[in-house]
Amino acid sequence: MKNLAKKMLNIMNECSHVLKKGENNFHHYKYATSADVLEKVNASLVKNGICSIAVPELLNIVDVTNSKDNIERLATVKMNVLLIDKDSGETVTITGIGSGQDSGDKAVMKAQTAAIKYAYLLSLAISTGDDPEADQKTDENIKAINRVSKGAYHCYDCNAEINERIRLYSEKQFGRALCIECQRKHKKIA
Known part of the structure; x- marks a missing residue:
């Protein structure tokens, strides 16, 4: 995995930080959007000759009651992302877990979006300048x-x-x- 490891280090270097361009106006906080993370990571993957194949797995979907007593779906997804070096054929799989809640049919898509975003953020050590454990x-x-x-x-x-x-x-x-x-x-x- 020598070739892939070298390319992954390049990608980690090129994607070391993603700006928080999204803003939640209701809760008053900024965040790195999934689109911003994927745009930066994809550009670096392509530049370094790494192909990515995302394979989602639905772990759980349940009905929950929100704060307004409405029923919504809560989905949890595991996202395995297979990374393949075009030159050597070496592979590595990174994984992320995400949850999404929605009153319509978007719970699974929201969970997939969160899962792939965090697979890349955590596996490539991408900083957004925040701490998810912060209180x-x-x-x-x-x-x-x-x-x-x-x-x-x-x-x-x-x-x-x-x-x-x-x-x-x-x-x-x-x-x-x-x-x-x-x-x-x-x-x-x-």
Whole structure:
């Protein structure tokens, strides 16, 4: 697997970071979209002569009740991605697990999208600048305690110091404390 390993190192280097271009306006967070991950990875795979074949396996699909008491489908998919070196024929399989929930017929597709995205993110050590184990509520509470103890408030996005009036306005408008500049950025996105 010497040839494939060398090419995989090139791919890991070329795909070391994916920007978070997606934004969840309801929960107020940014994320790396599956399309952005796949676009970057595919370009590097092709450049390095690696073919990919994705094979999904439905692990589970169940009915669940959402917060509005509506029935939705929750699917969990295992995605095996076979990577083949065009020059040597060497292969390696990477795997990802994903879940998706939907009231229509998209639960399986959402699960597949998550599974392939995380197969690549984890197997190629791609950074998006976040930590899926992070506890945002705890982090926000600690930040709030630190702000109050220091007698100052800071922008949630860029950490610039802001006054209480700006903090109160931005929390009402955006759900978190933002400086004037970050408020402008969020208004442009919306």
